[in-house]
Amino acid sequence: MTSALSRHHFAIEALADYDQTLLLGRKYSTGRECFPFIVTTGDFLRKIEEPGFDPDKAAFFMPLASGPCRFGQYSHIHRVFLDRLGHKQVAVISPTSANSYADIGGASLKLRIRAWQALVATDILQKLLHETRPYEVNQGDTDRVYKKALAKLTEAVEKGKNLVRLMKQIAEEFKQIKIDRRERKPIIGIVGEIFMRNNRFSNDNVIRRVEALGGEAWLAPISEWIYYTTQRYKEDSAAERKYRDLLKAILQEKVQRYYEHRLEKPVKKLLLNNEEPRTTEVLQYSAPYMHFSFGGEAILTIGKAVDYIRKGASGIINVMPFSCMPGTVVAIVSKRFREDFNGIPWLNASYDGQEDASMLVRLEAFMHQARQYRDKRRFG
Ligand code: SF4
Known part of the structure; x- marks a missing residue:
């Protein structure tokens, strides 16, 4: 499954339409599950119920994490639901935090680097939004610039364009927003x-x-969590004397820092929370x-x-x-x-x-x- 993922192009959709999905999620849960589980279950079910949903061409993404809570159970229970609904062929793709999600995209390093850049760039966009909007002189300016920037970022990620160059453009667009930050x-x-x-x-x-x-x-x-899993991957590999994994984790962190630094640079002066x-x-x-x-x-x-x-x-x-x-x-x-x-x-x-x-x-x-x-x- 994972190698197939790395060789083909897939249409990917973020499922997030809370108003409709919460009711669906509640229908399939007992009420004692964690709230994010209920919402994400509802998201999956809504997708399945959508006209034109083709189970032979679908997969859901729900990562795994080990740790002191219930998150590690989500994807297993989603699997049970899909089976019960007769959709055994629909995969649940669950890379694990134990190796810092190394299985994302199978052997495709390019995809992982791309995903990392997209994630960091989105975090930066959010920082620009949250540090600018409270001071805008004309209400709505920041949301407008943010939405446009997010659309450009999405397109750039999909088409493999240079994200650093894009961040420079986005920084210029945010600079044009009239703000009053006297206090x-x-x-x-x-x-x-x-x-x-x-x-x-x-x-x-x-x-x-x-x-x-x-x-x-x-x-x-969000990058905070990925960095944390990389750190744990490093520590656990060292403790278990898995030196190959340790090396992978060290390199991974270096690559993560490298891209984060490059993407942050164009906007650094615009942000107080810039590092x-x-x-x-x-x-x-x-x-x-x-x-x-x-x-x-x-x-x-x-x-x-x-x-x-x-x-x-x-x-x-x-x-x-x-x-x-x-x-x-x-x-x-x-x-x-x-x-x-x-x-x-x-x-x-x-x-x-x-x-x-x-x-x-x-x-x-x-x-x-x-x-x-x-x-x-x-x-x-
Ligand atoms: S962090 Fe763990 S316990 Fe808390 S809501 Fe998420 S899965 Fe549940």
Whole structure:
């Protein structure tokens, strides 16, 4: 399957239409599963029900991760659903975090490099969006430029165009947006579970809500997770004396850094949050709160929160699915964390797809505290 993937061209579609899919996902789950599982199951089912869906030409992508939570089960249960629905021929492609997703695209190094560049470029675009939009003079300018840039990026990835050159163009387009940044708004770091923090339907548009309440939201990048899996691949290979794998992991990290550096360079001056810490740094930041062997998203959430505070954040939102295991661990640790950072405002925001009016009230109170924290920081 994987070698076939590397030899042919495939039409790939991102499934993300929350409004319709949540109901479908709920129909096929007991309600006790993790929220991202329910949403992604609904996405798969909606695709299957679409007119023209051809099971002989379809495959779903659901990666695997080992670690202290339920994510490793998703693709197995999706397999069971597909079988029960009579779609045994539909593959579930599940590269694993254990080798930092080395199986993506089979032997195609080119595809992996392309995918990495696309991912980093998307993270950068999001940074440009989130650091510009709160200051735009003409409402809607930033969204317009962002959407255009994203469309260009998608096309460039599909056609194999030079992404560094494109980032230079995109930087120029963002520079043209009229902004008023005489006063920097309170910066809020959005950390937490990777699916929820990135899926605006699932997190009730938390970034827009922060902006509407007078803040600037910084979203932890997706590349953070890939770097982390590379780091773990390196450490695990060394521990198990698998030197070939160790070498692969070292080279992989070098290649990742190389492309990240090249893609970041054209936009660096436009961003305050313009450099990602190394995974080892993030792990050091989280070490006082969690042993590194705990692994996974909890450790990154804490480490990233420290990074954001060092860069000037005045508040942290830990976005998590309701009853998320790593998210709950972070919520417990957050009390001590706040004490160590002069009582920095911290909101543990858990979502389950239901409307929650109390969350808005909590968010308003949180933003008020963040403004006070920012002022205290500024004026001592
Ligand atoms: S990170 Fe949380 S929501 Fe995601 S699979 Fe693990 S326990 Fe579930």
